[in-house]
Amino acid sequence: GNAANNIPLDDNGEVKLDEEFIIGTAPEVFGEKIYAELEEQLATNINDVVDTQDTKLVPDAMEVFKKQLQENAVAPLVQMAKDHYGEDLKPSDEKLISRQLNAEIDVRANRVFGDYHIQQRTIEKERKDALDNLLDTGKTEQEVNREFDEKQKKALEQLQNTLHETVNSFVTEAPRDLVRTVETKKKEREKDSIEDSIRDHLRGFSRTIPSFLMAYGDDKVTLITFDQIIPDIVFREVTSITLDQFRFLRDGGDYTDPETGETKHFDGHLFEPVVFDDSVKEFMRLQYALADYFDEKST
Secondary structure, eight states, X not given: OGGGGGSOBOTTSOBOOOHHHHXXXXXXXHOSHHHHHHHHHHHHHHXXXXXXXXXXXXXXXXXXXXXXXXXXXXXXXXXXXXXXXXXXXXXXXXXXXXXXHHHHHHHHHHHHHHHHHHHHHHHHHHHHHHXXXXXXXXXXXXXXXXXXXXXHHHHHHHHHHHHHHHHHHHHHHHHHHXXXXXXXXXXXXXXXXXXXXXXXXXXXXXXXXXXXXXHHOOTTOOTTTGGGXXXXXXXXXXXXXXXXXXXXXXXXXXXXXXXXXXXXXXXXOOSOHXXXXXXXXXXXXXXXXXXXXXXXXXX
């Protein structure tokens, strides 16, 4: 049961990983250099989204931007995760992290381009108003157009900066999100398999209780005294756990974590005393009833 205590759980018993663990693990998985490389690769691609000659966006700019992030960030990150985690990264995990990262790209791109298009439309509306009111302002049509062309150019430059920031934050956060998902899945599977193995032990153990009671028991046996009536060697043979392990599951106690060497505490309470004691009484009552029945038959 020691491994169970390596799994960080929240109050609801769900796997909850520590942020510092995630921030520390991401560089291990992806290496420090990768962040700079990804940013550089993606930065050059932002210029493909904006036609700098014409100072406007290329057709389907947002889709172009998303596709570049998917191909130049998500794909290599997922590949590196596969290389690092090997068997621990299940095909279902791979699908999940790709889906999560692509959804994150969608959200970010929609927000950035959405803001830009609103700004663009606002500038054009103001341009129209200014052109409608040339007489009031005493400006020429050329002056007004020049002024608003300049505003559009600034808005586009602002978009380019925002896209760079978006790329930088994605490149920093995506590896962490990926590690969080994979490590959580890994720990969930560990938790399930530990719980399964405890359950299997207990199932095997509960099936053996009647044979112990028939050999060693009477109706005074309770959960607390159960381990005192059975020789350890017999118990181990039948249940595949020792009496000490049984007591640990029942009463809890301190133990040493094999991975970190630190002392940890397990609360025990894996058995319900009332249920256990009642079952013993009921079983022994049946034993006596059967014994009486066969005694009567034979007389």
